[in-house]
Amino acid sequence: MIEQAIEKASDTKALKIGPDAIAYTGTMFNELFPGKRAIIVADMNTWAAAGERVCAALSEQGISSEPPFILEDSDLYAEWSYLEKVQARLENTDAIAVAVGSGVINDLVKLASHRIGRRYIIVGTAASMDGYTAFGASITKDGNKDTFECKAPSGVIIEPEICAAAPKEMAASGYADLIAKVPAGADWMLAEAVGADRIDDFAFSLVQDPLRDSISDPQGIYNGETAPIGKLAEGLIMSGFAMQAAQSSRPASGLEHQFSHYWDMEGLCFNGKHVSHGFKVGIGTLLSTACYEFLLPLDLEGIDIEACTGRWPDKEAMKKEIETVFAGKPGHLARGMKEGLGKYISSDRLASELSTIKEQWPELREQLRKQIMSFDEVFENLKMAGAPYTPEMIGLSNKDLKTTFRALPYMRNRYTIIDLIYRCGLMEKAEEALFGKDGRWSVTDE
Structure with a gap:
């Protein structure tokens, strides 16, 4: 059924889920964005969980990468001011975002990429929500949480072992x-x-x-x-x-x-x-x-x-x-x-x-x-x-x-x-x- 889902999906054309899936990040990136550079976007926790492995996987496939953009707020959430930070960083490069995280990081990168006319891939670090492959991003703006129209990621990578190591509440x-x-x-x-x-x-x-x-x-x-x-x-x-x-x-x-x-x-x-x-x-x-x-x-x-x-x-x-x-x-x-x-x-x-x-x-x-x-x-x-x-x-x-x-x-x-x-x-x-x-x-x- 996953194959059928990808075939009929309007946005997401690649999915890798399973043991050591992160090692496939560079291969997927090259298939989806040949010749492009990458920039990892993560928070402190998700960088610690998988960031360096994602870096290594990109490097092994010869992909040039910008320094990772790591959001350091301990209570990071999907709010407009954080979206503007991510968007500002992406506007200063032609690199394709590789989001490393779960719900918040995914929504921020999804909408920021969309607003500048780009796509992205996500390396999920927790089985915490259903938004990895969903179009639209739920962002709070002016105290109002709303779903903003934007495309789902081009590719998704999920390694269950990484998700299992995430905090229990995820x-x-x-x-x-x-x-x-x-x-x-x-x-x-x-x-x-x-x-x-x-x-x-x-x-x-x-x-x-x-x-x-x-x-x-x-x-x-x-x-x-x-x-x-x-x-x-x-x-x-x-x-x-x-x-x-x-x-x-x-x-x-x-x-x-x-x-x-x-x-x-x-x-x-x-x-x-x-x-x-x-x-x-x-x-x-x-x-x-x-x-x-x-x-x-x-x-x-x-x-x-x-x-x-x-x-x-x-x-x-x-x-x-x-x-x-x-x-x-x-x-x-x-x-x-x-x-x-x-x-x-x-x-x-x-x-x-x-x-x-x-x-x-x-x-x-x-x-x-x-x-x-x-x-x-x-x-x-x-x-x-x-x-x-x-x-x-x-x-x-x-x-x-x-x-x-x-x-x-x-x-x-x-x-x-x-x-x-x-x-x-x-x-x-x-x-x-x-x-x-x-x-x-x-x-x-x-």
């Missing part, structure tokens, strides 16, 4: 990002059912076919075992290829990522450090899974469509809802106006959607049940992998989760389970199920 973050594809897949199934977003069968299979195997050994991942971390890395890479194939993050991102986006915009930090993408998504996955556990037992065949359309807000009323939800948060408000109103539908369209759900619910519910893992299984797997499994572990309270939940119908112009809950008029019931007296994240101080 693989734990990758595990959380990958298990998120379970509810994300269910969200795409829902979106197709209502006619909001057709499933791309090839992209869907790239993510979902290897997924259960890739997340099957959370304990091995926590223990730093090479084989399960190699499987994890492959699963993450396939997710990136799926995004290339679909030209969208839809194959790998559902409601769980919208929780993360909200917290990105809050600048979420814990113990003085930015919380990793995977850790935020992992908590979002628990919440998304809880939404499915709330919804799937319900008899949506009996939904009162007339009542739902009767209370459906017009566009002006929805604007007021968005203003209320995001009061005092101008960045969130701007996003809500763009994204939330962007998926506004008429009451006639709502009636049509809900009629479809009524007709398809028995079959659709069974498909979703087969796709979704239980909340308890997701919880235990995150715990075994060393990823956060309670909001407090990333610096959030139950009340914070509830506040985020209320905002999610307006956070992204992408149909997910939150839209079905909202459009069925079930937000209050869902909120009670998740955050009420007997909910998984009980909020009692309101």
Whole structure:
């Protein structure tokens, strides 16, 4: 399937994953960029992990290299000021960047290279996220985390032994990002059912076919075992290829990522450090899974469509809802106006959607049940992998989760389970199920 993924990929034309893969860096570079010079971009940790070996691999193939550009900030993250530093360095040379690192380095080099009309390759140092082979870069600018359009790397090199030696939290973050594809897949199934977003069968299979195997050994991942971390890395890479194939993050991102986006915009930090993408998504996955556990037992065949359309807000009323939800948060408000109103539908369209759900619910519910893992299984797997499994572990309270939940119908112009809950008029019931007296994240101080 990897061969098929590369064949259909729009951007990435070379992948080497396996033992001693770093030794292949020079060969790949010459195949992709014959006659070009190289410049390694890394941070202090990733340079220590693999930088000198990458240098040696380039040198062995006769590739001329600039001195490496090493970002030295101990709390480096994908923020615009760091992007400008990387871009400024690349603008001062005609060399092709060889990124050595994981999520942050990859996104910075990806966008910086794109902005000056160049491509790059990445030597991954951790199985920490699915962005190695994904188009687009997630960068925080003016306090707003957004995905900027840019091409995926031309080539990717992953050595599982290097990934296994990375700090445990890196693989734990990758595990959380990958298990998120379970509810994300269910969200795409829902979106197709209502006619909001057709499933791309090839992209869907790239993510979902290897997924259960890739997340099957959370304990091995926590223990730093090479084989399960190699499987994890492959699963993450396939997710990136799926995004290339679909030209969208839809194959790998559902409601769980919208929780993360909200917290990105809050600048979420814990113990003085930015919380990793995977850790935020992992908590979002628990919440998304809880939404499915709330919804799937319900008899949506009996939904009162007339009542739902009767209370459906017009566009002006929805604007007021968005203003209320995001009061005092101008960045969130701007996003809500763009994204939330962007998926506004008429009451006639709502009636049509809900009629479809009524007709398809028995079959659709069974498909979703087969796709979704239980909340308890997701919880235990995150715990075994060393990823956060309670909001407090990333610096959030139950009340914070509830506040985020209320905002999610307006956070992204992408149909997910939150839209079905909202459009069925079930937000209050869902909120009670998740955050009420007997909910998984009980909020009692309101």
